Amino acid sequence: MLRGHAEEAQVDQAIARVLRAERDAQQAITHCQAECRELVAAAHRRAEAISAQAERRIATLREKIGVAIEQRIGELENTAGPGPLAQAEDDPLHERLRRAAAAVADELTEAAP
Numbered sequence: 001m002l003r004g005h006a007e008e009a010q011v012d013q014a015i016a017r018v019l020r021a022e023r024d025a026q027q028a029i030t031h032c033q034a035e036c037r038e039l040v041a042a043a044h045r046r047a048e049a050i051s052a053q054a055e056r057r058i059a060t061l062r063e064k065i066g067v068a069i070e071q072r073i074g075e076l077e078n079t080a081g082p083g084p085l086a087q088a089e090d091d092p093l094h095e096r097l098r099r100a101a102a103a104v105a106d107e108l109t110e111a112a113p
Contacts, residue, residue, distance in 0.1 A: 065109045073101075 062109050066105070069105050069109070
């Protein structure tokens with residue numbers, strides 16, 4: 001009979017060890033899941049920051065390119081002199097050409113319409 005109690009105690013201890021190991025494993029899984037959620041959230045925040053920075057850089061470049069284009073147009077107008085340009089402004093196609101040039105400039109700088 002004593003031997004039966006000893007075996008039963010060993011079985012109970014083994015079951016307790018298995019249950020403890022399962023509980024520890026579940027806690028480790030829960031901890032890893034929380035850590036993964038934190039890492040994913042941090043990655044999303046970093047991606048958003050990178051995207052915002054890229055958008056700011058693109059906007060700055062577009063602005064600089066637009067200014068450079070306007071300066072170049074001004075230089076070309078000054079070089080051409082008043083003769084043909086003054087006559088072109090009286091031409092009915094002048095406004096149409098001006099809009100076309102502006103559309104090309106917008107397309108080249110990818111400016112929104």
